[in-house]
Amino acid sequence: KRSAILISGRGSNMISLIAAAKAADFPAEIALVLSNLPDAGGLARAAEAGIAIAAVDHRPFGRDREAFERAMDEVLRVNQIELVVLAGFMRVLTPWFVTRWQGRLINIHPSLLPLFRGTHTHRQALDAGVGEHGCSVHFVVPELDAGPVIAQAKVPVLPGDDEDALSARVLEQEHKLYPLALAEVASGRAVLAGDAVIRR
Ligand code: GRF
Numbered sequence: 001k002r003s004a005i006l007i008s009g010r011g012s013n014m015i016s017l018i019a020a021a022k023a024a025d026f027p028a029e030i031a032l033v034l035s036n037l038p039d040a041g042g043l044a045r046a047a048e049a050g051i052a053i054a055a056v057d058h059r060p061f062g063r064d065r066e067a068f069e070r071a072m073d074e075v076l077r078v079n080q081i082e083l084v085v086l087a088g089f090m091r092v093l094t095p096w097f098v099t100r101w102q103g104r105l106i107n108i109h110p111s112l113l114p115l116f117r118g119t120h121t122h123r124q125a126l127d128a129g130v131g132e133h134g135c136s137v138h139f140v141v142p143e144l145d146a147g148p149v150i151a152q153a154k155v156p157v158l159p160g161d162d163e164d165a166l167s168a169r170v171l172e173q174e175h176k177l178y179p180l181a182l183a184e185v186a187s188g189r190a191v192l193a194g195d196a197v198i199r200r
Helices: 012-021 041-048 065-078 095-100 121-128 163-186
Strands: 002-007 029-035 053-055 083-086 105-109 132-139 149-156 190-193 196-199
Touching (some): 002 041, 029 041, 121 163
Antiparallel strands (some): 132 149
C-alpha cells in the first residue's frame, strides 16, 4: 500500500516507520512524507532517507481548515496515496477529510486510550497517578482521539518520573508499535468496521 506519513515536527516515529518499511516483505511503502510546516525537522530527515517530501503550509488558509485539507488531499491524490499515517501531525482534521479517508487513516497517540485524550498526555498521566501508561495506534474518526484502537503498548510509571522521563519511555514503545500496527492495516489484517476494528 502506497502510504503517506503526515508530520509537524521532528519525525522520530516517521523514521522508525521508514526503517521498518525497508524490509522486502513489509506491506506498506512510504511513498511520501507531508508536513503542514515547511520547516519541520522531520522533512529534512525524510529527504535524507530518500523519501519524497511535500509541505502544505496551513497558515495561508487561515480558519478555512477544509481548504487546507483539500490542498493536502490533492497532494495525496497526485502521489497515488492509499493510506495516511499521522505521526505527530498537529492539525485537527475536519469530518470532511476524516470521512474521505475513513478506514485508511491512522494515528499514534501517546496514552492508553480511552484515557488521556488531547495534549500533554504524560502530564495528565502523572497528575492522575496511574501506575501504567503507554501509547495507542487507532483508526481516526471525526471525534478527536476517539477512534477504535488497533494496538497498544504499555510502560510502567516509576517513582520519581517527570514528563520527560515518562515520555521517553513511551516514545521507545511508539517506535516499535507503529510499524507493527501499520503492517496490520496495510496487509488488511486489521480493518475498520463501523466503530470497531475487525481482525482477519
Ligand atoms: C509522539 O509522541 C506521538 O505519539 C504524538 O506526537 C509525538 C510525535 O513525535 N502524537 P515524533 O515527531 O514522531 O518524534
